[in-house]
Amino acid sequence: MTTFIPGEPWSTGVARAANGSVTIAGVGVRALATEHGTPAYVLDEADLRARARGYRRAFETAFAEIGAGVDVYYAGKAFLSVAVARWVHEEGLRVDTATGGELAVALRAGIPGEHLGLHGNNKSNAEIARALDAGVGRIIVDSLVEIDRVANAASTERPAPVMVRVTTGVHAGGHEYISTAHEDQKFGLSIAGDGDSPAMQGLLAVLARPELRLLGIHSHIGSQILDPSGFEVAAHAVLTLRAQLAERTGVLVDEVDLGGGYGIAYLPGEVALDPDRIAKDIASSVQASATDLGTPLPRFSIEPGRAIVGPAGLTLYTVGTVKPVRLEDGRTRTYVSVDGGMSDNIRPALYGAQYHAEVVGRSAAAQTVLARVVGKHCESGDIVVHDVQLPADVRAGDLLAVAATGAYGRSMASNYNHVPRPAVIAVADGTSRVLVRRETEDDLLALDLG
Structure with missing residues (x-):
């Protein structure tokens, strides 16, 4: 039976x-x-809203305890429609888009531009222009070439807000295709190197362009992740890079995105990552790292990924x-x-x-x-x-x-x-x-x- x-x-x-x-x-x-x-x-709908609300509350509570702010971004690539974009925004989330099409859906839903982000390793000029016209809160630049392309599309009167995506070398995720922080792949700039890593070059390149405003550093280590230890290692690496940039230039960036990609249960007996647990673990980890580095905490952002809409x-x-x-x-x-x-x-x-x-x-x-x-x-x-x-x-x-x-x-x-x-x-x-x-x-x- x-x-x-x-x-x-x-x-x-x-x-x-x-x-x-x-x-x-x-x-x-x-x-x-x-x-x-x-x-x-x-x-x-009620389940999806509750998961969005649960992640926001878990991270806001955990990060408030260490004196830091945090924003939660919904991953448009997991599933995006006008209604779903409205639901998650009503529950206090921002929306992350990866293409012009996803950006168009989010804008059709009425999401304010400042609550949107644009990802992508090969953004077209049209996608960059549309993001700037919409006043998106952040463009995540993925390569040295893209830094110049975004700067050329922006202006000194209205600088483009950008984050530099870095790869930390931390391998995480349910499949090789969705592990996004190892070196041999298309995303981000590596932090590996002695002082002049590709990631550091990218940060310096942004600071050198007055058409750009450097918001911070972005890291994403994979998807369908069920072991939180990878986030802690990656967070320490990113905060270290932030401190190194400050030591070199005097610029201590205001924000760090720790990515996400939190795993869910697909089969009976599997256990998804608990929002309260992962929030507390990451908050504790970044507090310890900042103390070790002697730097104040930035504002953080996280991207739970499929954990909101998947189940x-x-x-x-x-x-x-x-x-x-x-x-x-x-x-x-x-x-x-x-x-x-x-x-x-x-x-x-x-x-x-x-x-x-x-x-x-x-x-x-x-x-x-x-x-x-x-x-x-x-x-x-x-x-x-x-x-x-x-x-x-x-x-x-x-x-x-x-x-x-x-x-x-x-x-x-x-x-x-x-x-x-x-x-x-x-x-x-x-x-x-x-x-x-x-x-x-x-x-x-x-x-x-x-």
Whole structure:
């Protein structure tokens, strides 16, 4: 017998109803599928807001205790829509964007420019110009070449506020592709070197341009990080660089961004990083580093990443073909095909990411069997969930939910095999509404000029 147990990796609004069907924020999955179709991304608004609020409060409290201020930035790349940008800003967060498109969404949501940041290792001139026109609070420069490009687009009358992104050499993250602070990769300027490191060169280059205003130093060591020790090592390295710059130039920068990328639970039994714990640990670490260096604390900023939106979302599918396959070791694996796949969640194919799925539209009294949830695309690697126990009587027409897909599902979605991308549905207080409408074949054909 399979039993749905609320809790991680599901959002707090997910529950099993008396008839065996699952509800999300009081809305039944059957009703969602009937009204909005499948596949569909479903976001629990109250859960997302609570996570945003929780991170802000945890860090504000912990950093206030050491006499420092802190800002929390929502990672637009995880998932961004006009409504979600408004939600997180209403909960006191700022918004981090990585492209002109993300910046456009945040501006459409009415987020004040000073509460926005622009990242990116290869910003176009148009993206830089738009950021300056919008009055963004900070542009994170990623290379020596970009420093000059931003300076040339700005003016001495209205200097561009910039932070220099550095790489600390700290390796962290769930996969090599999302570890962003080792030396052999595209982001940032290395702090490695004797006094004249690329990072120091970048800071000096910013100070040499009157069209730029140096806000501070930015560090980001990776994503889906579950061990907080990496943040402490990286923070010490960045604060040391800050002190070295002050000793060399007399300029003690006002702000340090410690990045984030805090890990979440994707499978039952996994434990996400606790906001209160990570906030207290990092605050204690930076206080100790500043004391050792003999420098006052700057203002800090952090970027929780997927930790806010990831657990708040799930993807709802309808089961199609169910096929038992005999394995070489004599076992049988049941292949459960759904009406989506790698076009709505590329992470299992790209990273080997692990997810959890359950039959959610009915009670399931059958014993479980080893199953693999796969998509409808013409790829053998089109896997949604590699291994999961599903009821032996899983059948066509069943509703299947995959947990913790709020981050990087819709934002990395594609039209592979010309499959339209799913809708994003918000649920709150027993009602649902469309945040991003489902694409149609007409949308696909409208782009094809023949």
